[in-house]
Amino acid sequence: MSASNGARPSKTVYLGPEDFDFKKYSPGTEGIVASAKVPSTQVWKAPVGLPLVVALTGKQTGTVTSGATDETINLSPEAPLVDYMDDVTQGQHTTDASLVGFFDSDDDGEPDTLITDATQVSYSGTYGTDNDFITSVDLDESDGAGDVDVAFHAIMRHGLTEIRKRNSGKGNTSQMLQSEDSITWAFSNPDAPDTDRQVTWDGRNNGQRGVLPPKFHMDLVFYDENFGTAVEEANAKNVEISIPVSQRPLGQDESAAELRRKITAQMVA
Amino acid sequence: MTDETLSTELSYATVESNTAGEPTPVTTWNVPEGTAIKIAQGYAAILDAEKADGSNPARNTKLGLAYREPNDPLDAWTVISDFSISPFNTLSLKQQQSGENAQRRRVRFDPERVPKGRITLEDADELALVVNSPDQIDPATLFFNYPMQVSQR
Numbered sequence: 039m040s041a042s043n044g045a046r047p048s049k050t051v052y053l054g055p056e057d058f059d060f061k062k063y064s065p066g067t068e069g070i071v072a073s074a075k076v077p078s079t080q081v082w083k084a085p086v087g088l089p090l091v092v093a094l095t096g097k098q099t100g101t102v103t104s105g106a107t108d109e110t111i112n113l114s115p116e117a118p119l120v121d122y123m124d125d126v127t128q129g130q131h132t133t134d135a136s137l138v139g140f141f142d143s144d145d146d147g148e149p150d151t152l153i154t155d156a157t158q159v160s161y162s163g164t165y166g167t168d169n170d171f172i173t174s175v176d177l178d179e180s181d182g183a184g185d186v187d188v189a190f191h192a193i194m195r196h197g198l199t200e201i202r203k204r205n206s207g208k209g210n211t212s213q214m215l216q217s218e219d220s221i222t223w224a225f226s227n228p229d230a231p232d233t234d235r236q237v238t239w240d241g242r243n244n245g246q247r248g249v250l251p252p253k254f255h256m257d258l259v260f261y262d263e264n265f266g267t268a269v270e271e272a273n274a275k276n277v278e279i280s281i282p283v284s285q286r287p288l289g290q291d292e293s294a295a296e297l298r299r300k301i302t303a304q305m306v307a
Numbered sequence: 308m309t310d311e312t313l314s315t316e317l318s319y320a321t322v323e324s325n326t327a328g329e330p331t332p333v334t335t336w337n338v339p340e341g342t343a344i345k346i347a348q349g350y351a352a353i354l355d356a357e358k359a360d361g362s363n364p365a366r367n368t369k370l371g372l373a374y375r376e377p378n379d380p381l382d383a384w385t386v387i388s389d390f391s392i393s394p395f396n397t398l399s400l401k402q403q404q405s406g407e408n409a410q411r412r413r414v415r416f417d418p419e420r421v422p423k424g425r426i427t428l429e430d431a432d433e434l435a436l437v438v439n440s441p442d443q444i445d446p447a448t449l450f451f452n453y454p455m456q457v458s459q460r
Contacts, residue, residue: 068318116448121401168361169399198316214309219316221353221450225401234406242309261318 048286050085053256055279060270063260071199071267072258072279075206076250078294082283084215084248089228089236091280092199092218093120093136094260095191097268099149102141105182108162113137115265116171117192118224121235123278127165127172131155133275136224137172140273142187149189150273153177159186170225171195191274194220197262201281205302206253213305215243220262228280239282246304251297252288256281313346313434314452322446325438332373332384332435333444334451340430345456346372347425348388348416351409354395355450358442368392368440372414372453377431384435387426388416392440400450414453430460 058072071094076082100111117137124130126137131154141159143151155161158181166174172192179186198219204212218226218237226237239248250256258279260267269277288294315322315334325331333356338344356364371389379385394411395403402408416424428434436451438444 170401173361196316198314217311219312219314219450219452221316221400222312222404222452225404235401235404240310262316263318 048083048284050088050282051285053279053281053283055277058258058279060274060277062270063267065262065264065266068259068261070257071260071269074256076252076254076256078252079288080252080285081288081297082250082254082256082285084239084243085282085284086239086241086244086248088282089226089238090201090216090282091122091226091228091278092201092223092258093123093193093278094199094220094258094267094269095274095277096194096265097189097191097271097274099187099189102159102177102179102186102188104179104184104186106177106179108164108176108178110166110174110176111188112166112174113172113190113192115192115195116168116173117190118195118221119167119170119172120193120224120278121227122229123193123276126161126175127167129155131161135276136193137175138191138276139175140189140191145184147187149187153188159188189273191268191276193224193276193278194265194267195224196220196265197260199223200259202257202259203250203305204255204257205298205305206255211302211305212257213247215248216240246301249301250283251301252294254298254301308456308458311455311457312452313344313455315450322449324446325440325444327443328441330437330439333438333446333449334436336434338428338430338432338434341460343427343429343458343460344434345425345427345458346434346453348414348421349424350414350454351403351412352390352414353400353403353412353450353452355400355448356392356395356444357448359445363396364392364440364442364444366393366396368438368442371437373435373437374426374428375433375435384437385420386417386437387420388414390414
């Protein structure tokens, strides 16, 4: 590596859900639930101070009685109301909401049709809330041709998520870069610095701790004793991730392998 | 040494029910092997505690941080800080997470037990959030977090 590398042009790239591979998770153990890989010609660095968004989702299921009106489905765990996402209680029945409901429209056992206020299974407009959480939703069923399965994907209320970097070679050494509990991630507000609720890349990631050489992985590691994520499911469309990285091309006089060795040597498992 | 958060969500946190009317832990952190955690006074705690029916615990509920060293008797917690539940009952988690309204939520340590306002807990030490309340607090919805520094030994 030469000193001239510092002057190479870098740009800020925002890693979103499309940049991560999602994996199945079982509660009670720490597990990688999402993983992104640094391109083989690029180097990532954590831009200290820029806001982070990491909102993973879990799934809960229920049943609506055939022909029901105002049937209350209690949520367990309750769903955080997230400032940077659509709010279902305000009529925003989108897949970008912090709570997204689906129903089984074709009786194939898979609740995969979005619930709105105008569908066969629909929101009646009544929601139970407790401060910053949705505790229940009221649903109507209009066909009357049998009970209907429903599923809700809600931003995690329990557990914690770490951002880790992991090397690509033998040994799989990894190092935690940032860790916050689900409540802190959910109630952060990346778009409103004046609320003092931004979660930003921590200052300790300045310097080589925050460097991810080519082919390194950036993992999201989740832990909760009782509640799992369901981020790997096709309907987990409201997983919200925005992780800024400063990306620069590997220098011509710079060896990817040497940079990997150097960074790995400084990582503490 | 890294800045992390002491939280009810940590893998080494055990969340349990208190005994109404008796000072008992609702969360115990068992410091992992090879790790030391340091907490300092002066930061604002974030806490949400409810009874099983979702209502707030009584206003005369007192909370505190306490520690226990290896070989201390099982019930011998040394309380280093105590605070009232009132500000946590009146402020939502979002309001607490924003820096406003922090004054009454700042943790102060007992200067006789923690002389310099900070305490380091080594592995095998335990730290607890203890509660003295006429009510039982629901462990399923209890949430607490406070800044800490973690170092590997």
